[in-house]
Amino acid sequence: MTTCIQNGTLVTGAETRPGDLLIENGIIQKVGVGLSGDHNIDATGCLVFPGFIDGHTHMDMPVSGTVTADDFKTGSEAALVGGTTMLIDFATQDKGGTLKDALRVWHERADGKCACDYGFHMAVTDWNEQTRRELHEMADAGVTSFKAYYAYDALMVDDREMYDLLCEMREIGGILGVHCENGPVLDRLREKAVAAGHTSPAWHPRTRPSIVEGEAVSRFLRIADLAGAPAWIVHLSTADGLSEIRAARERGQQVLVESCPQYFTLTEEVYNKPDFEGAKYVCSPPLRPQSDQDALWQALENGEIDILSTDHCSFNFKGQKEMGRDDFTKIPNGMPGIEHRPTVMYTAAVASGRIPVTALCQMLAENPAKMFGVWSRKGSLDVGKDADIVIYDPKADFTISAENQHHNCDYTPFEGFRTAGSVRDVFLSGVHAVQNGKLVETGRGRYIPRDKMR
Ligand SMILES: NC(=O)NCCC(=O)O
Ligand SMILES: [Zn+2]
Numbered sequence: 507m508t509t510c511i512q513n514g515t516l517v518t519g520a521e522t523r524p525g526d527l528l529i530e531n532g533i534i535q536k537v538g539v540g541l542s543g544d545h546n547i548d549a550t551g552c553l554v555f556p557g558f559i560d561g562h563t564h565m566d567m568p569v570s571g572t573v574t575a576d577d578f579k580t581g582s583e584a585a586l587v588g589g590t591t592m593l594i595d596f597a598t599q600d601k602g603g604t605l606k607d608a609l610r611v612w613h614e615r616a617d618g619k620c621a622c623d624y625g626f627h628m629a630v631t632d633w634n635e636q637t638r639r640e641l642h643e644m645a646d647a648g649v650t651s652f653k654a655y656y657a658y659d660a661l662m663v664d665d666r667e668m669y670d671l672l673c674e675m676r677e678i679g680g681i682l683g684v685h686c687e688n689g690p691v692l693d694r695l696r697e698k699a700v701a702a703g704h705t706s707p708a709w710h711p712r713t714r715p716s717i718v719e720g721e722a723v724s725r726f727l728r729i730a731d732l733a734g735a736p737a738w739i740v741h742l743s744t745a746d747g748l749s750e751i752r753a754a755r756e757r758g759q760q761v762l763v764e765s766c767p768q769y770f771t772l773t774e775e776v777y778n779k780p781d782f783e784g785a786k787y788v789c790s791p792p793l794r795p796q797s798d799q800d801a802l803w804q805a806l807e808n809g810e811i812d813i814l815s816t817d818h819c820s821f822n823f824k825g826q827k828e829m830g831r832d833d834f835t836k837i838p839n840g841m842p843g844i845e846h847r848p849t850v851m852y853t854a855a856v857a858s859g860r861i862p863v864t865a866l867c868q869m870l871a872e873n874p875a876k877m878f879g880v881w882s883r884k885g886s887l888d889v890g891k892d893a894d895i896v897i898y899d900p901k902a903d904f905t906i907s908a909e910n911q912h913h914n915c916d917y918t919p920f921e922g923f924r925t926a927g928s929v930r931d932v933f934l935s936g937v938h939a940v941q942n943g944k945l946v947e948t949g950r951g952r953y954i955p956r957d958k959m960r
């Protein structure tokens with residue numbers, strides 16, 4: 507049984523062109539014009555993208571004495587409705603625990619529940635000889651990307667460990683992403699703020715100033731240079747961090763840069779909202795002033811940002827964000843976003859005329875596929891790839907709201923955002939899982955082991 511998507515505008519990282527896609531057995535079999543199948547879908551007036559890949563999510567994750575509002579079922583369903591056909595979540599080693607245990611736990615949380623395909627990065631929090639050996643086993647099990655934290659007591663590593671980890675990345679053909687904030691310094695800033703009676707969400711960005719990110723980006727990149735390893739900067743939010751990246755690239759380093767829609771569309775004023783509403787936007791790194799946002803836009807337009815991910819890490823306002831009503835340091839960090847990344851960035855970046863749609867396709871599909879070792883099967887509309895396909899109607903008029911979202915969360919940071927277009931249909935491995943914006947097939951997501959970096 508063949509399916510043909512006809513009369514759309516096919517979008518790749520390099521070009522847009524009119525064309526049809528013929529799908530069979532979950533794979534793209536033919537790309538051309540005048541094609542037809544047993545079953546035909548008309549995409550006239552629509553953009554046809556390869557399925558989007560979100561390389562940075564946290565589902566079903568215990569944080570600050572609670573657990574994220576989205577598990578792998580609800581989070582992946584929201585992802586699929588929004589056009590994301592693969593997510594890569596951070597399995598996280600417990601201090602004192604093993605990588606193998608973390609991977610087992612994440613499989614237990616995700617397997618059989620996902621609406622879209624999925625893979626895991628491994629966050630390394632406890633460096634020792636066993637962890638070093640296990641990195642090789644992870645790479646053999648298809649976990650080829652890792653994260654280390656310079657912040658959060660329960661997660662962070664020191665510079666000696668960072669250096670060792672980076673050296674090991676070279677050995678295993680892996681890539682290390684780092685959460686770049688100077689943890690000890692920002693912890694001190696937070697302690698001092700609370701001691702002085704500053705307990706509202708407005709103090710979240712004030713105690714994580716731009717230099718806290720810039721310093722950590724600089725340190726990480728210098729250590730990566732010493733180790734001779736590629737560096738992945740996760741969730742870049744500042745001009746300060748960006749200038750350190752530019753300096754490292756000038757030195758000839760391979761630096762892969764990730765940022766997120768919230769840093770392009772929201773600014774730190776939201777933390778001053780009345781009635782504790784600012785807590786909804788508490789994420790780390792925090793939202794920034796307009797000047798940082800302008801710098802990120804410039805970088806995006808210049809092609810200096812490789813991937814756009816969400817850092818989806820959702821907590822309800824009621825009962826979860828509220829845990830920090832009397833002390834902003836107790837607000838669980840993170841926001842929902844996996845459903846809205848494509849439409850928010852299509853609207854803000856493409857419909858606004860800042861970048862061509864091909865550049866968006868690079869940052870949402872092609873580059874994450876290459877960077878995270880799934881390019882052999884995902885990230886483009888080439889013959890032989892998985893038939894993960896998004897039909898986007900650029901003329902649809904849609905307003906994002908907590909009422910119409912699929913995240914298991916009682917708010918969205920993009921409330922009232924009017925999008926230019928919306929995701930009309932989504933195919934996952936050839937299965938027509940989203941039809942006219944409605945999820946009609948779920949639970950078909952597969953674990954995707956990933957290739958090593960070449
Ligand atoms: N971003 C955030 O606030 N929470 C998720 C964990 C992280 O990526 O640092
Ligand atoms: Zn992080």
Ligand SMILES: [Zn+2]
Pocket residue numbers: 562563564817819
């Ligand atoms: Zn994150």
